[in-house]
Amino acid sequence: MMRYSRRNFLKAAGAGITLTAIEGESLFAAVAPPLPTPITKERATFIINGKPLVAEYEARTTLWEVIAVKLGLTGTTRSCNRASCGACSVLIDGTPFYSCHTLAMEAAGKKIFTIEGLGDEKNLHPLQKVGYLYMAADCGFCTAGWSVTAKALLDKNLNPSADEVKSALAGHICRCAAYSAIVRTVVDTAAVLRGEAEII
Ligand code: FES
Ligand code: FES
DSSP states (O other): OOOOOHHHHHHHHHHHHHHHHHHHTTHHHHHOOOOOOOOOEEEEEEEETTEEEEEEEETTOBHHIIIIIISOOTTSOOOSSSSSSOTTEEEETTEEEEGGGSBHHHHTTSEEEOGGGTOBTTBOOHHHHHHHHTTOOSSOTTHHHHHHHHHHHHHHOSSOOHHHHHHHTTTOOOTTOOHHHHHHHHHHHHHHHTTSOOOO
16 A cells, blocks of 8 residues: 655655756756855945944845835835835935835945935925925825935926926826826925925
8 A cells, every 4th residue: 555654755756866866967966056155244334314324234235225224214115126116215416216226335435315304393395395285195105205306306406397397206106196296296396495485
């Protein structure tokens, strides 16, 4: 009678591997896994919102992991983690980057700007005040990302048209589809910053 057991199964599987190795000669060597490469740690200073912060990270660590996990600046949201939605955007030397797909080592020593640098509860940036009035955030997952990209735009162009705002924010997806409120927020914030409108 045939008896099934884990021990018998493993014995049979071992015999099969041996036979394959004998018949296929070099087959066994061909499929041997490569030796793991040692994980090396790096240590660097990240200048975030003007403050030098030191973090230790591995070569494969993303900038988002350093900012949010290692340094605790959790305002930057990671959503798709696929370089598709823009939620994780931060500025590096004034240019927006998806932090989920930027290696930490690429940003080490450079000037990084995150949503925490824009404003806080007591001192909101006009973008945040106008965005609040226009309800430019619903769930809020996309907000930190487009806000820093909008800041980068306004730093270069204080009088953007709606089309220029759409073009600058093209890499940002809002799952709640607050697009019209977001565009209006950026255009009208520019007017506030130019001194041609005020928030009441
Ligand atoms: S979380 Fe980085 S692009 Fe979506
Ligand atoms: S407010 Fe929900 S994703 Fe934009």
